[in-house]
Amino acid sequence: MQLWQALSLLIHVLSTSGSPNLSSPDSPSSHESLSLLLSNLKSPANSSSSSPLSLDADLPDPYQFRVPDTATSLILSHYGRSVDRIPFLALTATTQYKLVQEAVAAQGDGPVPRQHMHWNRRDLYLHVQRPLRQRDLTWLMVADTVEGLRLFFERAHAWFELRITILDDTAGVVGSGSLEYSR
16 A cells, blocks of 8 residues: 555544544643644655664655565654663563463454554563554554564664554554553
8 A cells, every 4th residue: 555545544533533642631632643743754765674774864754664474564753761671672572472372362363343452571561552442453453563663663772662653554544552650
């Protein structure tokens, strides 16, 4: 799916169903944040390649990262404080294991029944949520999101807090989330 088609679908989905929470309570509304996100979105042609990204080269905020060999893309934004690499890798390993347990319990890939999910490693939290009235987010998409974050940080050679919008080639926006330290 072309980027403009995904963005068009994103606008349609948000206008007809619950929207992912892209803003905090003391920032502009989610629609204002979405407009800002769409107007500033950059999607380098090599976003899913194995070439290293560089924060020194002003990594765009927001940045669209295609999870290799999947139908999932991530829009990463609102970069924050540095995150320690080892706790992040431990968090992703634990989360991936728990996702496998959930998928097995669900007898395979299927819609995620809960609106909110979170995993943590000490005070580092990964949050994922789906829009309230939408059930397009699947266990595989959540697993792709975790793997996408791991690959993104590995290529950026930096680890930091951020917000996530999860896109699927067919369904458009299927979820949102964040990686952050508890406050």
